Amino acid sequence: MALIVDKHEKYVVVKLNEETFTNDNAPLLKSEFILLNSQGYRNIIMDLSMVTNCEDSQDLSCLLVGDRLCRKANGHFLITGVNESLEKIIEIAGLDESLNFVAKLREAEDLIFMEEVEKDLLGGGSTDEDEDDEDDLDEEVRG
Template sequence: MKFSVDKHEKYVVFKLNEDKLNSIITPMLKSELILLNAEGFRNIILDLSEVKYSDSSGLSAILLGHRICKGSSDNEGTFVLATLNPPVQKLINISQLENVLNIVPTVDEAIDYVFMEEIERDLNNEAENLG
């Protein structure tokens, strides 16, 4: 599996450099996502700009990423999909997951989304501590 990882303080951008996200790639992708989360990255941006095809196993890897970032309320993070090609977007729409997953057009917008979510979580935590 070909990929690149760009780690930052608040988030990591994982770019899958494969044209297919299928049952051959999925186990490795799941492992990488779990490792990133175990390293303490609770905000993961998955850049799928190179992926032209995904099957249901690819969808399961995406859902795993979503689930591990969601975590518990004290360690909640954000999982964002960026730069989806039409066939991958169509699979997500057919599966009716477009309202469950965080999907944005570009990696830059995904980074902005992560920071907005972080600010919102900080404000909610402050409100809970005051109340």
């Protein structure tokens, strides 16, 4: 499985670089969400733009783990890049009512940026020293 993890100052983008959502890659995604959360990331954007199909709608439940972790950390878990066939499976599974979907990656990034600015202005922002360094961006490929 190939996961592309692109870390930014206020959020991280996780891209499933496979065509099919399976019971093999779902546990790995769940583990990645837990790892990122333990590293202090409270905003995760899940990019599903490469995914065209899903073997079992139960596999999509790993997305609920990411959502729960981000909410608990006072952050956001946004899903982007969902195609029509995957959207139907998500609706049948009832996940469209539990999760937050955004049409484009840029929209998700903008939403998180606006929320973080608001938190900073209201004094609810994170105090992690690492967030002061905007140049501390990196991209990892897992798989």
